Amino acid sequence: xxxxxxxxxxxxxxxxxxxxxxxxxxxxxxxxxxxxxxxxxxxxxxxxxxxxxxxxxxxxxxxxxxxxxxxxxxxxxxxxxxxxxxxxxxxxxxxxxxxxxxxxxxxxxxxxxxxxxxxxxxxxxxxxxxxxxxxxxxxxxxxxxxxxxxxxxxxxxxxxxxxxxxxxxxxxxxxxxxxxxxxxxxxxxxxxxxxxxxxxxxxxxxxxxxxxxxxxxxxxxxxxxxxxxxxxxxxxxxxxxxxxxxxxxxxxxxxxxxxxxxxxxxxxxxxxxxxxxxxxxxxxxxxxxxxxx
Amino acid sequence: xxxxxxxxxxxxxxxxxxxxxxxxxxxxxxxxxxxxxxxxxxxxxxxxxxxxxxxxxxxxxxxxxxxxxxxxxxxxxxxxxxxxxxxxxxxxxxxxxxx
Numbered sequence: 001x002x003x004x005x006x007x008x009x010x011x012x013x014x015x016x017x018x019x020x021x022x023x024x025x026x027x028x029x030x031x032x033x034x035x036x037x038x039x040x041x042x043x044x045x046x047x048x049x050x051x052x053x054x055x056x057x058x059x060x061x062x063x064x065x066x067x068x069x070x071x072x073x074x075x076x077x078x079x080x081x082x083x084x085x086x087x088x089x090x091x092x093x094x095x096x097x098x099x100x101x102x103x104x105x106x107x108x109x110x111x112x113x114x115x116x117x118x119x120x121x122x123x124x125x126x127x128x129x130x131x132x133x134x135x136x137x138x139x140x141x142x143x144x145x146x147x148x149x150x151x152x153x154x155x156x157x158x159x160x161x162x163x164x165x166x167x168x169x170x171x172x173x174x175x176x177x178x179x180x181x182x183x184x185x186x187x188x189x190x191x192x193x194x195x196x197x198x199x200x201x202x203x204x205x206x207x208x209x210x211x212x213x214x215x216x217x218x219x220x221x222x223x224x225x226x227x228x229x230x231x232x233x234x235x236x237x238x239x240x241x242x243x244x245x246x247x248x249x250x251x252x253x254x255x256x257x258x259x260x261x262x263x264x265x266x267x268x269x270x271x272x273x274x275x276x277x278x279x280x281x282x283x284x285x286x287x288x289x290x291x292x293x
Numbered sequence: 294x295x296x297x298x299x300x301x302x303x304x305x306x307x308x309x310x311x312x313x314x315x316x317x318x319x320x321x322x323x324x325x326x327x328x329x330x331x332x333x334x335x336x337x338x339x340x341x342x343x344x345x346x347x348x349x350x351x352x353x354x355x356x357x358x359x360x361x362x363x364x365x366x367x368x369x370x371x372x373x374x375x376x377x378x379x380x381x382x383x384x385x386x387x388x389x390x391x392x
Contacts (some may be wrong), residue, residue: 009363010306010308010309013308013363038369041372044369045365045366045391046369049363070386073386
């Protein structure tokens with residue numbers, strides 16, 4: 001998820017060409033308090049006019065008390081962006097935003113519920129309420145960790161190995177999984193430290209996150225490199241799916257591959273690997289039907 | 294909308310346009326500076342005029358320094374400047390009526 005400052009016309013124009021899976025147009029922290037109106041007009045017209053192709057678009061609004069309602073009035077009727085809430089601390093924060101979106105949906109004749117939401121958790125209270133937040137609205141498609149505010153709230157700072165984030169990341173990931181929505185990790189702010197970025201991305205990939213937030217197009221390739229299944233992963237997943245099909249054809253309830261039993265969690269992981277590989281554009285086999293489990 | 298004070302929006306960065314609006318007695322005057330004026334000057338002026346028309350602005354002096362802005366950027370900067378110039382009675386934006 002590539003963060004783009006909402007008041008920068010050049011970045012708004014070019015942001016979709018670098019290969020990010022998802023773009024977040026920011027009306028909040030990256031915009032000066034004196035330019036909130038300007039960014040709102042600019043993002044509104046960019047969304048109305050520019051063709052961002054298949055890239056998923058989010059708009060990070062300001063808090064409802066500080067211009068967020070005006071942001072929603074501009075963005076929601078366009079029906080082109082998921083709304084990202086900043087600094088979500090309680091389920092009521094989500095519900096308050098949802099009420100505003102529903103009001104705007106209805107006023108513009110949009111199908112109520114058609115605008116998705118993502119909640120960014122950026123405080124100790126938000127982390128401790130993560131599960132309640134994740135389950136608070138059917139519009140929520142994911143949770144995201146905002147690390148800078150979170151570590152400040154914890155009275156600590158960011159470290160290279162991310163020790164200070166481990167509890168927050170774990171809470172957000174578990175809450176998202178329990179609610180069946182996505183979990184997106186925070187940004188790695190030092191764009192000149194690719195090794196640090198890769199180290200952090202490997203950690204959150206291993207933990208189970210669905211993706212990582214980034215602040216520069218240079219960070220797209222290293223993050224994709226970590227998340228894209230290797231050829232070995234793909235070969236293994238294909239072999240598992242083939243073994244599943246073979247067992248089904250024989251009417252056998254037991255699947256084995258190279259003498260080892262393959263049970264349901266292993267098949268689920270294989271399916272996920274192939275879906276990821278296909279989305280990354282590194283695998284395609286029209287003859288292999290990925291089972292819906 | 295009525296322009297009651299001077300206001301500006303935008304920057305001098307590449308792909309942007311700095312738009313300044315000032316109250317005027319009669320009609321719309323556009324003073325444009327652009328490195329691509331030869332090719333696109335007429336179109337830039339046209340976009341500025343259309344945007345002002347949608348906002349109901351009839352009397353204004355617009356000074357625009359263009360750095361290669363797209364039409365959507367020009368619209369956004371003109372709208373921002375006009376709303377800022379509306380003074381204390383800054384009206385709520387009616388998104389449906391924008392250009």
